[in-house]
Amino acid sequence: MAVSTVEQRNQECVDACAECQQACEACNYRCCAENSEMAACARLCLDCAAICALCVTLLSRGSKWAARLCQTCAEICEACAAECEKYDADYCRECAAACRRCAEQCRQMAGAGV
Template identity: 75%
Template sequence: MATTMVQQRNRACLDACAECQQACETCNYNCCVTNADMAECARLCLDCATVCASCVTLLSRGSAWASRMCRICAELCEACAAECDKYDMDYCRECAASCRRCAEQCRAMAAVPA
């Protein structure tokens, strides 16, 4: 019963992180394939996807470290969104929007006591 409640409490953040991870992986792939000048965007997307995946893992198991990781994730998501905003491509716009949703959910989760 307690496990279910922890998962419900974390559900919005967990879903936002999973969506952001996928959007960042897609954006990274497209940045690498379409334009070498987008290397920083690609790097930030990879970093963001990795941290989002870590958040999903920690949130899924109800880890006491999840809120701290979410704080870092929110910062990285904002940086990734700002970089993606520099490019006029659908996948970059979608990634930036997903990163902002994730940052919002992660900031809310980071504010919740462990």
């Protein structure tokens, strides 16, 4: 019973992290394929996607470490959003928006102490 409550409580953050992971991976791919000057953006998107994937895993299982990781995830998402916002490409704008949503959800999770 307690497990389903934890999972339900974390679902919004899990969804935001999963969406952010996908957006970052798509942005990374397009940055690399279309413009070599966007290497910093591409690298940061990979870091952000990795931390989001880990948040999904820890939140989904109700790990006691999820809140701490969510704080770090929020910081990386904010940095990724700021980097992506430097570019006019639609995929960068979509990634930045997903990162901002994820950062907000992760901050709420970190504050709640999951």
